[in-house]
């Protein structure tokens with residue numbers, strides 16, 4: 075995911091993540107994971123994600139790590 079550079083820091087990324095959490099819960103999912111840029115770890119941690127495993131490099135996109143979080147079944 076990405077927010078246009080001139081619109082970052084205004085809560086748009088958080089709104090998108092919350093919509094994703096609601097969608098996963100509505101579909102009966104209870105765990106969400108992603109391949110996160112290392113530079114975005116703090117953003118995902120604020121949203122309840124934790125890192126898992128070792129980092130690796132995606133050529134042209136830089137270092138990444140798997141991040142995950144549980145989704146509460148009753149959030150929608």
Ligand SMILES: CC(C)(COP(=O)(O)OP(=O)(O)OC[C@H]1O[C@@H](n2cnc3c(N)ncnc32)[C@H](O)[C@@H]1OP(=O)(O)O)[C@@H](O)C(=O)NCCC(=O)NCCS
Pocket residue numbers: 075076077078081082083084085086087088089109110111113114115116117120
């Ligand atoms: C990561 C990204 C999607 C966040 O989108 P955003 O719309 O700026 O996010 P928000 O405004 O909801 O930010 C929520 C909080 O996280 C913080 N935050 C955002 N990006 C951050 C980052 N890369 N590192 C640390 N903190 C970050 C914000 O300062 C904000 O903090 P606050 O609640 O104290 O104000 C955006 O910075 C982006 O597009 N980055 C470039 C692409 C990228 O790295 N995408 C992730 C690939 S996995």
